[in-house]
Amino acid sequence: MALTTQRVDVPVIVDESKCLEKCVACIEVCPLDVLVKNPDTGKAYMKYDECWFCLPCEKECPTGAITVQIPFLLR
Amino acid sequence: MNVQYLKTDFLVVGGGTAGTMAGIKAKQASPDSDVLILEKANIRRSGAIAMGMDGVNTAVIPGNSTPEQYVREITIANDGIVNQKAVYETGRLGFEVIQELESWGVKFQKDHEGNYDLKQVHRVGKYVLPMPEGKDLKKILARQVKRHKVNVTNRVMATRVMVQNGRVTGAVGLDVRNGDMVVIQAKAVVLCTGACGRLGLPASGYLYGTYENPTNAGDGYSMAYHAGAELTNIECFQINPLIKDYNGPACAYVASPFGAYTANAEGHRFINCDYWSGQMMLEVYKELHSGKGPVHLKMYHLDDDTINEIETILWDNERPSRGRFHAGRGESYSTHGVEMNISEIGLCSGHSASGVWVNERAETTVSGLYAAGDMASVPHNYMIGAFVYGRIAGENAMDYVRDLEHVEPDHEFLAAEQARIYAPLQRPDGVPHTQIEYKLRRLVNDYLQPPKSPNNLDIGLQKFVAYEDTLNLMGAQDPHELMRCMEVHFIRDCAEMAARASLFRKETRWGLYHYRLDYPEKNNEEWFCHVNLKKGKAGHMELFKRAVEPYIVDVDLVEEVYDVAVR
Known part of the structure; x- marks a missing residue:
């Protein structure tokens, strides 16, 4: 099977200047488990485009680093 | 790949509304037993009520309604195909659930005299009890799970129930982070994995833009089937009138008691009841195909204070991103109707009647296997029904496991x-x-x-x-x-x-x-x-075919036909 990688506009935006390297609050509460840490920077990002725009990540982030947009296809 | 082996007396698959309650009630019934909740997400924010709920829809409160009246209304709404004894339990035990939730810190709306402020959304009877501060319901439940010393394993998704010699003996799962296979021996299992919310494709084309929490992919329907259990009314799909594109509730259950209503493009009513039923959905379908669509939830005739109150509830609870969806389009409740569409299909007994067959004891047709919540076949059961059946399953399972021993897993099956x-x-x-x-x-x-x-x-x-x-x-x-x-x-x-x-x-x-x-x-x-x-x-x-159990509440289905069309 031949595969390609497509660019996707993702709903969960992380402000890296506010994201704490040792904190995993958003990662732990995401029902779809789409958030992970970038191992190089320690900052969270949305790895899988499977968002229910439900907001626990945004609400539970202690520094307000996360903004959830409505997915582009629904916006 | 590693294999983890776990043992518990009672395994709860899915830590949402029904599952957290099942775990708590099992421990209350048998504090020395080991109870384990297996959750593919994290019970703090998982299941249908991950971001809370703005009200309960099936509250039978003494002095307002009786379990018999509730059974009658659901029997008529579901065209007579109900096991009334099972529906009755939701009416009988719902009030105790509400009282217990209150004791845990959940707030329900009361009038200035301190009485429950029930609203009419059903065709007949007041069963909707608002909880405008319900956004942290799941966190409260998670706290009670911990307090009751129920064990929790997050981020493990069950894939199959184990059945040996006609009896449930546990489940197999996948750790969705480290990839381990997890084998859990249990004397009884309750499946509470929610609806099949990822069955049809939303019109937006976004796989996860569903009404249900998309983690609820029909796991329990499939696992019960492969365990040999009966399922019922699967042809009675869940189809909802939802905000177009956003695909979440608009939500008339909250807004209609404030004076909002579902209207066609001309602003006229075409249904006289906003309660979700197949008959109501057929009227929406007809209206959309009549040239008078699109249909919308109409609030723009209400005063600003009322609209602000509705916004506060709808933009804080259940699906709080609704507010930014409307704002992104430059629309508001005071200027625009909320355009609605007919959703793709799903399976969900919480709203319709499609589920794993259970009786009034939450038992499936497989010994030791229980089901509760949206996936269990008690029609129109909503959140209160999920709590009630979680409770029933937890209590009955602890009776069932009392003299049972664990069974060594079948290694051929595991392989x-x-x-x-x-x-x-x-x-x-x-x-x-x-x-x-x-x-x-x-x-x-x-x-x-x-x-x-x-x-x-x-x-x-x-x-x-x-x-x-x-x-x-x-x-x-x-x-x-x-x-x-x-x-x-x-x-x-x-x-x-x-x-x-x-x-x-x-x-x-x-x-x-x-x-x-x-x-x-x-x-x-x-x-x-x-x-x-x-x-x-x-x-x-x-x-x-399976015969409808004899009714315990008389209903004349010839006389009382569910009809909500405005003519």
Whole structure:
């Protein structure tokens, strides 16, 4: 099977200047488990485009680093 | 790949509304027993009420209504096909659930005299009790789970229930982060994995833009089926009137007591009751096809204070991103109606009646296997019903396990399940689960979305059966993708069940939910019964009629027809 990688506009935006390297609050509460840490920077990002725009990540982030947009296809 | 072995007395699969309550009630009934909740997400924010709930919809509060009145209303709304004894329990025990939730810090709306401020949304009777501060309901439940010393394993998704000699002996799961296989021996198991919310494809095309929490992929429907349990009323789909594109509730249950209503493009009412039923959905369908659509939830005639109050509730609870969805389009409740559309199909007994067959003790037809919540077959059960049946399952299971011993797992079964789960990892360059799922769910829309035509159902069925082979093309590159691959298996099973059950019932019932174009009338002579299905001895799906249990509350179904059309 031949595969390609497509660019996707993702709903969960992380402000890296506010994201704490040792904190995993958003990662732990995401029902779809789409958030992970970038191992190089320690900052969270949305790895899988499977968002229910439900907001626990945004609400539970202690520094307000996360903004959830409505997915582009629904916006 | 590692294998983890766990043992518990009572295994709760799914830590949402029903599951957290099942765990708590099991520990209350038997504090020395070991109870384990298995959750594919994290119980703090999982299931249908991950972001809380703005009210309960089936509250039978003494002095306002009786369990008998509630049973009557649901019997009529579900066209008579109900096990009344099971519905009755939701009415009988719901008030105790509300009182217990209050003792845990959940706030329900009261009037200035301190009485529960019930609202009428159903055709007859007041059963809707607002909880405008319900946004942290799940956190409160998670705290009680901890307080009751219920064990919790997050981020493990069950894939199969283990059954040996006709008795449940545990479950197999996948750790969705480290990829371990998890084998749990248990003396009893309750499945509370929610609806099959990822069956049809949303019109937006976004796989996860569903009404239900998309983690709820029909896991329990599929696992119960493979365990040999009966499922029922699968042809009675869940189809909801939802905010177009956003695909969440608009939500008339909250707004209609404030004076909002569902209207056509001219601003006129065409239904006289906003309670979700198949009959109501058929009226929406007719209106959309009459030239008077689109339809919308109309609030722009209300004063600013009222609209602010509605916004506060709707933008804080259940689906709090509604506010930014409307703002993004430059719309507000005071300037625009909320355009609504007919959703794709799903399976959910919490809203309609499609589920794993349970009796009034939450027992499935397999010994030691219980079901509760959206996936268990008690019609129109909503959140209170999930709590009630979680409680019933937890209490009865602890009775059941008392003198039982664990059973050594069947290693042949485990080896086969291991091969099934990990197959996509052997094909890292296989077709991504996203494409396999998209096509499957697009086929569900093409062939199963009502109104139902027999030839379409038949083509759909053939395609879903053939899709077993397509699943073998699926490739995964990490444990997370493996979880999604296993969910596609669940969705395929549900699609086949939905096609077969829809073909089997040769009449029209439940309004749009089972509108057969070739049999457009209700036929009580032949079809006043459940359509049940199960895995037959040869491994094929078997369908059969199951008689409706004798009523315990008299209802004259000839006289009392559910009709909400404005004429």
